Amino acid sequence: MNKQTLLAALLAAAFMPVVAQADCLTPDTSPTVMFGTYDSGVTNRAVSGACTIDDLISDEQPWGSQQAFLSHASQVSFDLLKQRKITSLERSKLMVAASASGVGTTLKVKLIGFNDFHGYIKSGEGSSSNPGVARFATKIKELKASNSMHAVVSAGDMIGASPLTSALFKDEPTIEAMNRIGIDFNAVGNHEFDEGKTELLRMQNGGNHPTDAFSGQGLPADLKAGEFRGADFKFLAANVLDTDNNTTLFPGVGVKNFLGNKIAFIGMTLESTPTIVSPSGVAGLQFQDEADSANALVPQIKAQGIETIVVLIHEGGFPTVTAGNCTGISGAIVDIVNRLDPAIDLVLSGHTHQAYSCLINNAAGKPVRVTSAGQYARVLTDIDITIDTRTKDAVAVTASNISVGNSTSTVVQDPGLLEVVNHYVGLSAVPASRLVGTITATITRTTNNAGESALGDVIADAQLAATSSAGTGAALAAFMNPGGIRADLPFTAAGKVDGNVTYGEAFTVQPFGNSLVTLTLTGAQIYAVLEQQWGVAQPFPRVLQVSNGFTYTHNFPLPLNANLTAAQGVTFTTSVRGNSFVVPGSVKINGVPVDGATSYRVTVNSFLADGGDTFSALTGGTNRLGGAVDTDALEAYMAANPAGVAPGAQNRITRQ
């Protein structure tokens, strides 16, 4: 202990009474003194002002060890004995109860988990389902208030692929918002690498961006020396090696101490991050096997006397949910957890944007809790870990996902966070109106009965154009998921010249900031992808938007130009999905039938490339090459069509 700390401790101790004289505005008036649920049999009564014996015992507060509680109970009860407020027999009874109650033998720690936040700080931005960081903060604050022993942790993609309000300012608004909330650790995800390691290190360490004028625009309270402050929390990257110095880019492990009971958090991203991030983003970095990286850290962690180990991993799965419970899970996370050291007590996952709380067997065949909290601040995972204060190991883990609400829900918006959001909304008003191109008419996402929309055509064409050259992917076709098109491009809107498309509008259409991935599929895999539009896992039909030159015919039996009615939905899930509706031989690229055994280069966004929207056939795509962000591709496409982009003809998909 250094001298200053010692002095502070001495001064503090001098003013601290042996028995804390709390105000006891609401005294504990149980008839007998209770230790947890254990009845001491001693009559409870006021012994210090309004404070009762039960108040002074403070068994409800967290105790780091049984010794700590017993020592406290011993001091309180002896003081009362000395003052003759209790008898020696009563003290004996209190001490018997203090010990038998087991108070202090376990400590409950609350973990508040989230993932794939993606900079969705502004309520309603991108989707009315997004509650915004101010509601998110309120929910976190409530969870924190329920247990002073807590940690807030993120399983990656906190930043990157973010909407305008955060993205325009280099995601500094999101870091500043998280600083205000007070979070502990963020494992890196693939999107943390979108702008490369130097920029990611800046997110941690602070300082303004070297060239971008939108950097360092935070409120004074959020800056340091007038510049972006960096994250107050720690980024973790156990499986990301900086090849310059052969050390991990960030620490692999973060530790938080709860009254002498430490939890180690191992943070990491998916090993295949380089396949879904543009090569420039991962230059100079090496991504290693997730399970091997975590397991290698376990002995080092245990050597520090830490037995409770949590993995924060940006990789996930797709759960099977029956009556609200996870009854099964598929995806990359399964194999990873199957290989994890049994010393690991809990896994917070992400990347698939799913919300789940499942059990997956570890290397010893024992089930481990694996959670994920959806996306975009909509969900938080509320986890209680019970630690045996003697062995320091976790003895129980429970988890449930709670909804944060949406952009119209009554959840109170935290004023401190709202201040940050409003500040950046104000600053982005002008850039949002920047002209990115022109259109000849309103281009809508309304689909025809074949499932094709005019805007879907345009976006798929933009993605093909951005990846068709030999250097950018040599793609022959592009597929766009319909759910990734969030709004129409209006010809007329307030505050702009007719036909102009603003940056804000382009962002609203494609707010996810997905990057393009060009991959190789066989003709058979292309057929499989198309059949997964109404595949067995789809909750409703999802018709991919396709680029010019790509054509096919299907005979899907339900309407595709409107949402299915409830009755049609039942028909879909009970008897339609899982069947084949693509007409054999009808799939053509530039008029040439697609051959099952031939390989084709196809572009999709990073979401689809990972099997999003249950297009798992796309995960079989090989020779992946990362490309531009989708809005950049759209902007480039508009720039290449200065006369204005016209609505797509919706003539690529034919319904028989």
Add this chain to the structure above:
Amino acid sequence: MKNQLKPLLGALLLVGLCSGAQAAYFDRVDYVASAGYSAATDGTSANSPAMDLSGTSGDVSLFGAAVYNSPLTNGSLAHSYAGDAFLSFSTASTDLWMTLNQSLSATSGGALSVGNHQQDAFVDLSAVKLKIVGEAGEANGSAVNVSFLGNASGLLDFNSMVSDGYLGLGLSVSRGNTVLGEYLWDVQQAGNQAVNFSFAGNVGEELTFSSYMLTGAGLKNASFAQSTLPYELVNTGASLNGSFTIAAVPEPETYAMLLAGLGLMGAVARRRKAR
């Protein structure tokens, strides 16, 4: 201004005492500890050992408590104890908290007679080996001053029916067979006592710390008339607490500076007073 001066001087003095003070701390090397309770009522005995919650290193924690009701013809004897010892280690100080209490009461539905009852309780840290470790973990033999600053409390209610009631406590620190600091109290009257001592030591050496508490009481051929209220016979307890701190022995020139500083502060104080 005069009113503000006192706390200022106090704070300065504290700073002076602290700066250069914390040079070393105790580390636990080994310990022997036990506690427990035994009672015998007309041939029926009860026994309750304490829990040892001590870790493999660091803090020593002993804890025990028990409540008994011994049935007899026409009534019963209720007797109990609670005892504990906590020795906690940090680089700032080594802190002791020990308590022991016992009780005895008789309930008589008719004429109650007790031939022989005896109860005894104890807490005993009989040999805690402590090593003086330097601030940076060194063991270079440099001179330090070890001091203990604490309190003892005793509560002593023995009914005249009780025979052989006793309550005692003590602690000591020794180097081999040489006692360096000691405190003993055979409690005959309730009250509080300060427990202070200090001695010279060396960084790196091992010392032995012991501390104990004992209490007991008995009934011999005692008779109790029928009563609706129980007879309260024994209500005793004791606590012993305090902290060891280890300070470097200042070099002569440091003493000179400290004295000069104190003199200067005294002069300032006098001037202020004169105004």
